[in-house]
Amino acid sequence: MGPRVVSSRRTFLGRTLLLVAGATTVARRAWAQASDYIRYATLSRPVIVPLDDLTSPAKAFPFTADGLTLASAAEPNQPVRLNGMVVRTSKGDNSSDHFKAVCLKCPHEGCDVEFIGDPGRVPEEVTTAIGKVSDPLYICPCHNSTFKIDDGSKLFGPAPRGLWRFHVTGVTETAVEIGEVEEDALLVV
């Protein structure tokens, strides 16, 4: 009888920890979606994108970024590589808020979203749901989740949230520097 009690207590404890971890993840997701408050983690090294590749609005440039999974991740402190895209969102000077970068991994089931600059390539299912499209979008080829290019927020589809964001930490005379990524992107890899 003794070992069975210990085993059942362990099972109970394990289930409780899983429930708490799940609730924490859901709460973090809801908090990130419900507000502009986002916690960022520093990348292993900054990504440098030449300004010459980002001269006009809605021009996108792909990059890869290296980071470490969070201490609270299922596999903590592991190197991870993230695919991203940076876009100039408006004309004008080269201040950092004119550039936005997102992680290309879809928060639904992990396919890589595509940058769609040609409105003619937007699937009918998407235009039926959100109306005619004139701006570039990110669209997931797996189930058509659709996201804005300026902040990665979700417009349509089964994804449970918008795209994870990178933080443009600086712009020099020649390059855009991306030095941080949304912490939650380092939990789910």
Ligand code: FES
């Ligand atoms: S994996 Fe992207 S919408 Fe399903």
